[in-house]
Amino acid sequence: MDQHPSMARMAQVLQALQADLTARGDSQTAQRLADLTARAAAADERVHVAFCGLFSAGKSSLINALTGTAERATGAVPTTATVASCVWQSPLGAVVLLDTPGIDSTDETHQAATEAALHRADVVVMVADYQHVEADELLDWAYALQESGKPLIWVVHQIDKHLDGELPFAEYQARIEQSLADFGLEGLTVFYTAVRSSPYNQLAELREHLARLAVQAPASACQRLMERASELLQQHAAAAYGPRLAATAERVAALAGEQPADPAAAAGLRQRLTDALQQWQTQQAVAQQTLRQTWESLRSEWLRKIELAQIAPYETAERGRRYIESLRSDFRVGWLGWRQRTEQERAQRLAAFAQDLAERTRNYLILPLQNELRAWLQGNGWAQAERLAAVESLSAEVTPSWCASLVRTGAVGSEAYGHQYVREVVAAVKSQVAGRCSQLIDDWAEQAMADQAQATAGQAAAADRWRAALAALQDWQICWDEQAQWLAAWQARLVRAAGSQEEVRAS
Ligand SMILES: Nc1nc2c(ncn2[C@@H]2O[C@H](COP(=O)(O)OP(=O)(O)OP(=O)(O)O)[C@@H](O)[C@H]2O)c(=O)[nH]1
Numbered sequence: 016m017d018q019h020p021s022m023a024r025m026a027q028v029l030q031a032l033q034a035d036l037t038a039r040g041d042s043q044t045a046q047r048l049a050d051l052t053a054r055a056a057a058a059d060e061r062v063h064v065a066f067c068g069l070f071s072a073g074k075s076s077l078i079n080a081l082t083g084t085a086e087r088a089t090g091a092v093p094t095t096a097t098v099a100s101c102v103w104q105s106p107l108g109a110v111v112l113l114d115t116p117g118i119d120s121t122d123e124t125h126q127a128a129t130e131a132a133l134h135r136a137d138v139v140v141m142v143a144d145y146q147h148v149e150a151d152e153l154l155d156w157a158y159a160l161q162e163s164g165k166p167l168i169w170v171v172h173q174i175d176k177h178l179d180g181e182l183p184f185a186e187y188q189a190r191i192e193q194s195l196a197d198f199g200l201e202g203l204t205v206f207y208t209a210v211r212s213s214p215y216n217q218l219a220e221l222r223e224h225l226a227r228l229a230v231q232a233p234a235s236a237c238q239r240l241m242e243r244a245s246e247l248l249q250q251h252a253a254a255a256y257g258p259r260l261a262a263t264a265e266r267v268a269a270l271a272g273e274q275p276a277d278p279a280a281a282a283g284l285r286q287r288l289t290d291a292l293q294q295w296q297t298q299q300a301v302a303q304q305t306l307r308q309t310w311e312s313l314r315s316e317w318l319r320k321i322e323l324a325q326i327a328p329y330e331t332a333e334r335g336r337r338y339i340e341s342l343r344s345d346f347r348v349g350w351l352g353w354r355q356r357t358e359q360e361r362a363q364r365l366a367a368f369a370q371d372l373a374e375r376t377r378n379y380l381i382l383p384l385q386n387e388l389r390a391w392l393q394g395n396g397w398a399q400a401e402r403l404a405a406v407e408s409l410s411a412e413v414t415p416s417w418c419a420s421l422v423r424t425g426a427v428g429s430e431a432y433g434h435q436y437v438r439e440v441v442a443a444v445k446s447q448v449a450g451r452c453s454q455l456i457d458d459w460a461e462q463a464m465a466d467q468a469q470a471t472a473g474q475a476a477a478a479d480r481w482r483a484a485l486a487a488l489q490d491w492q493i494c495w496d497e498q499a500q501w502l503a504a505w506q507a508r509l510v511r512a513a514g515s516q517e518e519v520r521a522s
């Protein structure tokens with residue numbers, strides 16, 4: 016037995032992969048892989064060639080003719096039911112030929128049997144009978160195989176049926192090869208064969224071509240096993256990750272109107288969603304900021320008007336000062352009953368001050384402010400009854416008892432306190448009004464913010480959808496990465512195992 020250090024290594028890697036597939040619950044693929052493991056373990060370097068096609072194309076007849084036997088049953092109805100292999104001792108070496116059931120057989124188990132054996136084929140000979148070369152089912156099937164990387168040979172069989180009177184052979188040949196190319200099946204080697212006599216029969220050429228496969232560089236045996244195992248890796252990945260990828264991709268599409276086909280497309284979509292979201296957030300922040308600034312400038316404008324209102328001119332201030340004067344301990348009115356009369360005088364002065372101040376507050380502060388607010392509400396389409404009523408109820412409490420409560424008793428003796436007191440009372444009145452006005456502004460600003468949120472609710476919903484799409488895209492990416500990592504790790508191990516044979520043989 017030849018020494019095959021890397022076939023042994025390949026067997027080890029395939030066995031490990033088999034264990035992984037079993038652990039992942041894919042016993043079917045693990046079982047298929049076992050065929051390859053057995054080939055590696057037995058250092059079987061023979062090329063495996065499968066004959067596939069529609070039923071009654073002549074696959075079994077062709078193998079009989081190639082091998083010079085009549086081992087295989089042939090017939091006009093679906094005949095071959097299971098995959099059967101034989102070793103053909105070609106003039107150049109042994110080749111394993113696999114006869115398969117027709118892929119369009121009326122018996123479903125026939126096609127399943129063919130599909131279950133394809134992983135063993137290093138080369139597939141697509142046998143199309145003269146009348147069915149352009150059958151869609153056959154072309155679709157061949158195209159999918161070629162896409163998966165399987166080397167194909169195309170055979171147009173039963174060429175003895177060709178009648179030159181109908182169409183010169185060269186024209187027929189050109190037409191067939193053109194329609195294969197049109198279907199995307201390019202670069203195929205095409206043979207025209209028959210088991211009956213025909214001037215165009217290339218059975219000998221096909222035999223020679225297949226025999227040459229037997230004497231490929233020995234290094235390619237490992238390479239072929241690697242390729243077959245890769246096909247199984249892809250199949251497992253499609254089954255294991257495909258549904259999850261499809262589901263998350265659909266979720267993304269439902270939210271963002273676009274499916275991620277690959278990581279590049281996903282990255283592009285992610286970027287567009289992130290940009291849109293960021294733009295929306297910036298817009299939102301700017302709009303809020305603008306609104307806040309509008310209200311803050313209204314607030315300072317109105318508070319300044321309150322600040323500037325003249326509610327205590329000289330006469331009013333004088334009344335206040337005279338009230339404070341009356342509070343001094345040495346202040347007396349009359350001789351008889353002076354206590355009572357002094358108290359009366361104090362009460363009168365307080366009342367006079369409070370009444371005057373209340374009147375001026377109303378005329379020079381409250382009323383102008385109300386006019387201003389009403390005008391603003393009307394000018395901005397905001398003059399709803401509720402808001403007008405709030406403006407109407409804007410007032411200040413300037414009663415004698417309130418004015419009296421502001422007196423700082425300890426300061427009464429001081430000469431300057433009279434004027435000071437009036438300033439303090441005026442400030443207290445304005446602060447009352449400013450507080451109530453500010454409260455109104457707070458309420459209105461809040462309503463304005465709510466109105467704005469309402470107006471942009473549609474955009475906010477879109478932004479929520481973008482966020483959800485980004486999350487779904489993330490799930491898709493995680494799944495894709497998981498698949499890519501799993502595939503890459505095994506591909507690398509297979510490539511190393513296949514490559515080492517070349518190194519060993521080269522040295
Ligand atoms: N005229 C002609 N008939 C052929 C040729 N090769 C096979 N046939 C006939 O075609 C029919 C089908 O041949 P099979 O070899 O059984 O075809 P198959 O592709 O193996 O069919 P299944 O196993 O049923 O998928 C048989 O009746 C054959 O005799 C050929 O080159 N020329």
Ligand SMILES: [Mg+2]
Nearest residue numbers: 074075094095
């Ligand atoms: Mg058959």
